Amino acid sequence: MSTEVTRLIQSHRSIRKFTDETISPEILSDVLTSGQWAPSSHNVQAYSVIVVRSDESKKQLSIMTGNQKWVEECPVFLVFCADFYKLKQACEMNGETLAADGVENFLVGAVDTALVAQNVLLAARSYGLGGVMIGGIRNNPREVAELLDLPPLTIPIMGMCLGYPAQEVEQKPRLPQQAYIHEERYQKEGIKAALEDYESLSAAYYERRTNGKQTDGWTKQMAHYVNKPRRVHMKEFVKEQGIQLN
Ligand SMILES: Cc1cc2nc3c(=O)[nH]c(=O)nc-3n(C[C@H](O)[C@H](O)[C@H](O)COP(=O)(O)O)c2cc1C
Known part of the structure; x- marks a missing residue:
């Protein structure tokens, strides 16, 4: 529909x-x-x-x-x-x-x-x-x-x-819906399998899009991305603009 x-x-x-x-x-x-x-x-x-x-x-x-x-x-x-x-x-x-x-x-x-x-x-x-x-x-x-x-x-x-x-x-594939939609309660059980599926799906996508230069899928890329704090200057900047985040 x-x-x-x-x-x-x-x-x-x-x-x-x-x-x-x-x-x-x-x-x-x-x-x-x-x-x-x-x-x-x-x-x-x-x-x-x-x-x-x-x-x-x-x-x-x-x-x-x-x-x-x-x-x-x-x-x-x-x-x-x-x-x-x-x-x-x-x-x-x-x-x-x-x-x-x-x-x-x-x-x-x-x-x-x-x-x-x-x-x-x-x-x-x-x-x-x-x-x-x-x-x-x-x-x-x-x-x-x-x-x-x-x-x-x-x-x-x-x-x-x-x-x-x-x-x-080409559209960038999104996560399988088991890792997105949860009926009534968060369904932790389905996450790992969904991520494994998505790893191969997204790896194939990135390989096509970069002519073979990028072969890591989403979980590998994210693991390297979210493993350190980013834009740590933002807290100080926000304060300088007059907003204290406490
Ligand atoms: C808040 C936000 C910030 C983003 N910043 C950048 C950016 O600085 N440079 C860029 O090339 N893409 C940026 N993007 C685009 C994302 O990389 C892109 O949406 C994501 O990879 C999914 O791809 P798609 O939008 O083609 O589906 C940003 C997207 C969002 C929502």
Whole structure:
């Protein structure tokens, strides 16, 4: 069973090569408006998006995100920020003090922001655009904040390259559903077998995609990826932006 929407969702793949075609202001406006229609925790709408079109800024952001050339090459680069700055203003307008500290508030901002970003990507794809999210925006958050003039209480969560696709990409297989869907209770028993199946399925995929250069499947890649803390500077950066994670 499927609908137009589920077929669109399930045909997702990240796109990292784009044609020179620009995105019309009308399309971009509709795509960004779709972002705002994501649900939001307590309707805090704790997010903002910075639309970057300037070649010079995209070039700098490409370097800041770890020399990701698609950041420079895409016609539009979006930076999605968790944003408590406007909530502070709302407090000031009403004689209150913002309490932005704590992991829970941070989660609210990050989750709200991610929901917006995914709506934007899906809306963009419905117009024939493609894109990729860029967590590399958190590689050098201070430089990003300076370039984009981000005020206190705003945190770049993810970037997004958008443009018309200039590549055909095989879909990256997802985990078997025993490792995803659990009926009534978490079914630990099925996980290992599912991961073993996925190891060979994903290894074959990576081998095809890299012409034999990458032969590790998902479990091997993840084991090497999640074995150390990443972007440890984020805690300090978030604090510098005025949010103490405690
Ligand atoms: C929050 C987030 C951050 C990501 N950051 C990057 C990134 O910095 N660079 C990149 O090339 N892809 C990035 N990706 C894309 C993922 O690598 C990609 O979604 C994943 O490998 C699955 O592949 P698919 O999207 O083609 O299905 C990111 C995806 C998400 C959701």
